[in-house]
Amino acid sequence: MVLIQVFLVFAIIAALVAVEAPSALSSIISLGAVGFGLSVAFLWLGAPDIAITQVVVEIVTLVILIRATIARGVTEIRGNESKTLLIGSLILFGLGSAFFANYLSDFPEFGKSAMETFSNPASQFYLKFGLDKAGGPNIVNDILLDFRAFDTLGEATVLFAAILGAITLLNRKVFIGNGEEKE
Amino acid sequence: MLTYLLAFILFAVGLYSVINKRNLIKIIMGVIIMEHAVNAFLILIGYRMSGEAPIVEEGVSISEFLSTAVDPLPQALVITSIVISLGVVALMVGLAIRIYQHYGTFDITEIRKLRG
Numbered sequence: 001m002v003l004i005q006v007f008l009v010f011a012i013i014a015a016l017v018a019v020e021a022p023s024a025l026s027s028i029i030s031l032g033a034v035g036f037g038l039s040v041a042f043l044w045l046g047a048p049d050i051a052i053t054q055v056v057v058e059i060v061t062l063v064i065l066i067r068a069t070i071a072r073g074v075t076e077i078r079g080n081e082s083k084t085l086l087i088g089s090l091i092l093f094g095l096g097s098a099f100f101a102n103y104l105s106d107f108p109e110f111g112k113s114a115m116e117t118f119s120n121p122a123s124q125f126y127l128k129f130g131l132d133k134a135g136g137p138n139i140v141n142d143i144l145l146d147f148r149a150f151d152t153l154g155e156a157t158v159l160f161a162a163i164l165g166a167i168t169l170l171n172r173k174v175f176i177g178n179g180e181e182k183e
Numbered sequence: 184m185l186t187y188l189l190a191f192i193l194f195a196v197g198l199y200s201v202i203n204k205r206n207l208i209k210i211i212m213g214v215i216i217m218e219h220a221v222n223a224f225l226i227l228i229g230y231r232m233s234g235e236a237p238i239v240e241e242g243v244s245i246s247e248f249l250s251t252a253v254d255p256l257p258q259a260l261v262i263t264s265i266v267i268s269l270g271v272v273a274l275m276v277g278l279a280i281r282i283y284q285h286y287g288t289f290d291i292t293e294i295r296k297l298r299g
Contacts (some may be wrong), residue, residue, distance in 0.1 A: 124249070
């Protein structure tokens with residue numbers, strides 16, 4: 001449990017560096033450190049599938065971000081912020097903390113999962129009958145590909161739409177017609 | 184409770200970046216950090232003390248498995264969320280690259296001035 005907290009603190013420090021560093025490369029690499037730190041935390045939390053997915057997604061995200069900045073000659077990303085926005089964000093942070101403190105007592109205590117605190121949860125059903133009904137020893141994959149397969153289909157649809165949008169945006173021929181292309 | 188608080192602080196760092204920074208890349212980074220924080224929070228809710236991964240091993244009886252495995256449902260949904268966040272980040276970066284080509288800057292206040 002202490003290990004998990006150590007990795008979460010590591011992620012928070014890396015996130016602060018990523019937000020405040022002026023150099024583009026160090027900022028993006030610190031963002032990668034957030035993802036990888038959380039990935040190790042997921043391993044300790046008993047979620048190896050998520051750790052693997054997180055590593056793959058993190059690498060692809062870093063490649064995309066470096067493609068957007070450093071490959072275009074942008075090596076400094078300074079975020080000169082204004083004072084009014086700082087006050088606004090402090091107010092928002094206070095409001096968020098108030099909400100968090102208000103609902104803190106409703107959370108299940110850490111180390112006591114949600115499926116133990118609520119009566120008749122779906123997770124117990126999946127754990128009990130996953131091997132027999134879906135035929136896979138990994139219950140997470142049973143849920144993804146058998147019990148909630150339509151959910152995965154929807155995920156694939158959303159992913160397809162988002163990637164299609166990105167490809168359309170980055171396609172050079174689309175913008176040449178308007179005479180706006182500078183590259 | 185302290186562990187939940189750490190996830191909340193990570194979310195607050197991302198929110199600070201989104202609200203307070205003027206650089207588009209920093210804003211995208213803030214969104215990514217917030218996504219990470221929410222994913223970590225959901226996994227933390229499903230954790231059980233000294234729990235093991237929800238994978239049935241040979242020779243383990245079902246009652247023993249039920250008493251040690253962590254909650255598999257948040258994990259399945261968080262995997263979906265992670266993959267979708269990758270697509271969303273790709274879309275946001277595509278928009279940012281187009282804006283940079285059009286205006287020559289990532290600063291959102293400059294973009295507003297140059298318009299029209």
